[in-house]
Amino acid sequence: MFRSSIGRRSARGRQPQSESVGFDGCLWVDNPGNGCFPLLSPASSACSVSEFIASGVRHSMVSRLFRAGLLRSLSVFVCAVLLAAPCRAELVLDPEAAPFAVARFAEATQVELHDLSEGGMETPYYPIEDMLEKAASGAFEPVETRHIGSGLSGVANYVRVPIRSISDEPTRWVLASNRSPGYYFKAHLVLDDGSAPSPPVFEFNFATDQWTDDDVLLHTEFVMPPRSAGYLYIAYESLNGGAPMTIETVDGYAAKRRAQDLLLAAVVGIALGLVTTTVALMATxxxxxxxxxxxxxxxxxxxxxxxxxxxxxxxxxxxxxxxxxxxxxxxxxxxxxxxxxxxxxxxxxxxxxxxxxxxxxxxxxxxxxxxxxxxxxxxxxxxxxxxxxxxxxxxxxxxxxxxxxxxxxxxxxxxxxxxxxxxxxxxxxxxxxxxxxxxxxxxxxxxxxxxxxxxxxxxxxxxxxxxxxxxxxxxxALIEQVETAKTNLRLAQSMSHAAHDIQQPLSSLRLALSSSATLDGREQDFHKAIDYLESIVSRQLAAVGSAHQPNTGHADAATTDMVEPFEMNVVLRNVAIMFSEEATRKGLKFRVVDCSAVVETNVFAVTRVLANLAANAIRNTQTGTVLIGCRRRDNVICLDVYDTGKGFAEHEIEALQAPHARNGDYPGKGLGLSIVRTLCREHGLGFDLASQPGAGAHFRVRLPRPSPSDR
The missing domain is CATH 1.20.120 (Four Helix Bundle (Hemerythrin (Met), subunit A))
Structure with a gap:
């Protein structure tokens, strides 16, 4: 036989009788000798069906049909089909099935808050009699959420959990709040043996009590008599109304808390390590x-x-x-x-x-x-x-x-x-x-x-x-700066080399002016002009005096493409005119041998090369001869420069070709041989030098001859 129960207070404050049409979402089966037990529950997978039946019986016509028994057979059929579905029932304390989430089995209601800071424990807060009265009046409702919680509602909560022990011996269990002890918590165990409600198995008032357990989460132990049943009545209040309570075995709870503390410590440690590293990196x-x-x-x-x-x-x-x-x-x-x-x-x-x-x-x-x-x-x-x-x-x-x-x-x-x-x-x-x-x-x-x-x-x-x-x-940015510096260096070196090349014509011009007798009193003006040009050249050479390596810049694309056949006498005779006066004044024998051989290269580059070699030979020769001439060797013309200067050792050859290297204490910037080597490399000319200390030096430049068809 089935009956329905409303399970909540009516509008007039009276508890409806069993024959009322109210419905709490559960179907109760009358079982003679054992009372009533719930057959279907809103928390089960049959909630939608039971709610449908509950909503239907609230209509007057359906209610009359239900009381007349026309729908009873259908209800019995539906309930029989859904008996296998899980329903809200009492919590069976089986150690093999522990832990148990209280919210799955509990019913709850809310009451007004008390002022816990006054009166201490002499005044009972949330007495068990009040909880039992609420239960008798049907104020408790099944919990249908993951946890028991009321949010920031400013209320206290009553919870009751039906429990049953299947052990033949007393068993110890832990009621764990899984919350910190920052709120009020009280629990009563009320057995179904008809005995009077016992004192609370646990009561904690955060306003007056101090939690001294090593476990920072609020929990308590209670003993369940053998083969007994009853209810756990719990009263609590907290900042957020949350109570993810569980009932667990003593050993199981201790192991869980150790694992939780270890996990929390590990996560905090990892987080702090990562954060410290990040902050240190960020601070830079x-x-x-x-x-x-x-x-x-x-x-x-x-x-x-x-x-x-x-x-x-x-x-x-x-x-x-x-x-x-x-x-x-x-x-x-x-x-x-x-x-x-x-x-x-x-x-x-x-x-x-x-x-x-x-x-x-x-x-x-x-x-x-x-x-x-x-x-x-x-x-x-x-x-x-x-x-x-x-x-x-x-x-x-x-x-x-x-x-x-x-x-x-x-x-x-x-x-x-x-x-x-x-x-x-x-x-x-x-x-x-x-x-x-x-x-x-x-x-x-x-x-x-x-x-x-x-x-x-x-x-x-x-x-x-x-x-x-x-x-x-x-x-x-660094690459751009380097490229800019390289460009500036190439420009500076080009200007320094040009200034170096201009020095010799200026010296020759000065000597020519000194030996000329036809200036009509304007010799001083010419000398001033030459001095001015030489000062410009000297300042340019000083500005780039810190340059280390000559770079491309001696010959740009325009000059390297100016390759043409020309007779060597064009270069030889110009150099003879430029340096003969300087060599004579120094007391040297300066001889340039004519050569009608034709070469095919850049005439300006060859002129610069020979001028630098001639100036270098005259500068490093104190007595003796400077000889310049050409020789035919296979497909090249060898332009040779000999001097009888102090010479240099073989191991000094490479160093003397570096910028600003000088083989003696004499005026100049030491760029001559560096310019010669760079020009020869840029124009594809061969360059060799040989010397012995005290025996003079020999410089050779190999110039390409035109092809037979062009000769």
């Missing part, structure tokens, strides 16, 4: 950005450690359990504030987040802090305002990531993912206080810890990409 770029980021991360860690009461366990002499309600809101507001300030400054060097968004970040962060101050210090702002301000400010962290993504900042993708992960996890932690029935505080804390570690990894990758981009930009 900008110290203010590192401070903001460290503030955001430390605020998140404080939120976790405070909400789980690990911070109070670490510093029991400094912090009290009552400080929880003060530290947690400030840390929760500081986290997004520092994060927004960090993002506001992170991309400042490459454009930032924009003026409007930057001001919005600053305003949102300050609003979080001010809302907490208004709530805690002045009590003029409701707690919900803090949650709303945080819920509106935290998404800005993701908005900043999107802005970085759209503007193409270096490292934008890992920065975006890090911003999304951090903002979502912080949002989950903040909203867990309002939606405590969906996610527990500990679950939200672990999510936040994991996100801090991941965000540090993504931010480290962002910094790496930024550093790599900066290095690339610096390398590009």
């Amino acid at each position: 770029l900008r110290r203010s950005v590192a401070i903001y980021y460290a503030g955001a991360v430390l605020s998140g860690l404080i939120v976790v450690l405070v909400s789980e009461h690990y911070l109070f366990a670490l510093f029991p002499q400094i912090l009290q359990w009552g400080d929880h309600d003060t530290i947690l809101p400030y840390a929760a507001a500081a986290g997004p504030t520092f994060a927004l300030l960090f993002q506001r400054q992170f991309f400042a060097d490459v454009g930032g987040t924009g003026k409007f968004l930057g001001h919005l970040n600053l305003f949102a962060g300050l609003s979080c802090i001010l809302s907490v101050v208004g709530t805690l210090e002045f009590e003029i702002v409701p707690p919900e305002v803090v949650i709303i301000s945080l819920a509106l400010s935290i998404p800005l962290i993701t908005v900043n990531g999107i802005v970085a993504l759209r503007r193409g900042y270096p490292g934008r993708w890992p920065f975006f993912f890090g911003a999304v992960i951090f903002s979502l996890s912080f949002m989950v932690k903040v909203l867990s206080y309002e939606f405590s029935a969906m996610i527990s505080s500990r679950e939200a804390s672990l999510v936040l810890l994991y996100s801090i570690a991941l965000e540090a990894m993504f931010l480290s990758l962002t910094l790496y990409l930024q550093v790599r981009n900066l290095r690339h930009l610096k390398e590009q």
Whole structure:
């Protein structure tokens, strides 16, 4: 036989009789001798069917049909089909099936809060008689959420759990709140043996009691008599109304808590290690950005450690359990504030987040802090305002990531993912206080810890990409500077070499003017003009005196392409005119042998080469002869320069061809042989030199002859 029961208080405050048409979502079966037991429950997979039947019996016509028995056979059929579906039943304390989530078996109701700070334990808070009265009046309703929780509703909660022991001996069990001891908690065990309600198996008032257990989470043990059944009645209140309670074996709970503490310590350690590395790397770029980021991360860690009461366990002499309600809101507001300030400054060097968004970040962060101050210090702002301000400010962290993504900042993708992960996890932690029935505080804390570690990894990758981009930009700038320096050096060397080549014609011109008798008194003017030109040349040579290697620049594309056949006498006779006067004044025999051989190369380059070799030979010869001539050797013409100077050793040959190398103490810049070697290399001419100390030197330049068809 079936009957229905409303399971909740009627509008007039009376409990309906069993024949009323009210329905609590459960079908009850009358079992003679054993009372009634629930056949279907809203928490089972048959909830939709039972709710359909319940909604149907509320209509007057269907109600009359149901009472007339026309629908009873259909109800029996539906119930028989769905008997295999799980239903809300009593919790059977089987160690093999432990642990048990209380919310799966519990019924709950809400009552007004008491002032726990007055009267101590002399005044009973939430007495068991009140709970039993609520149960008798049908105030308890099945819990249909993951956890028992009421959010920031400012109410206390009554919970009752039907339990049964199947053991033949007394068994010890742990009722675990899985929450920190920052709230009131009381539990009664009421057995079905008809005995009077026992004193509470556990009672803790955070306002007057001090939690001294090594385990920072609130829990208690109770003993279940053999083959007994009854109810656990629980009264609690907390900041967010959440109670992810479980019933576990003593050994199982101890092992679980060790594993949880180890996991939390490992995650905190990893997060701190990654964050420390990231902050150190960031500090090398900008110290203010590192401070903001460290503030955001430390605020998140404080939120976790405070909400789980690990911070109070670490510093029991400094912090009290009552400080929880003060530290947690400030840390929760500081986290997004520092994060927004960090993002506001992170991309400042490459454009930032924009003026409007930057001001919005600053305003949102300050609003979080001010809302907490208004709530805690002045009590003029409701707690919900803090949650709303945080819920509106935290998404800005993701908005900043999107802005970085759209503007193409270096490292934008890992920065975006890090911003999304951090903002979502912080949002989950903040909203867990309002939606405590969906996610527990500990679950939200672990999510936040994991996100801090991941965000540090993504931010480290962002910094790496930024550093790599900066290095690339610096390398590009350095390459440009090097190329500019090379260009300037080539220009300077070209000018210095040109100035060096001009020196000899100027000297020859001065000598010619000195020996001329037909200047009509203008000799002084000519000498002044030559002195002026020589001063310009000397300043140019001094400006590039620090040049180390001659570079290309002696012959540009235009001059290297000016290859033509010419007779060697063109060059030889010009050089003879240029240097004969200088050699005569020095007392040297200067002889240039005519040569009618034809070569095919750049005539200006050959002239410069021979002029430098002749000047070098005259400069390094104190007495004796300087001889210049040509010889035919196969397909080349060998242009030879001999002198009877002091010569040099074989191992000095390479050093003397370097810029500014000189084989003696005489005026000059030591560029002659360097220019000769460079010109020969640029124009494809062979160049050799040989010498012995005290026996003079021999210089040879190999010039190409025209092809037989062109001769």
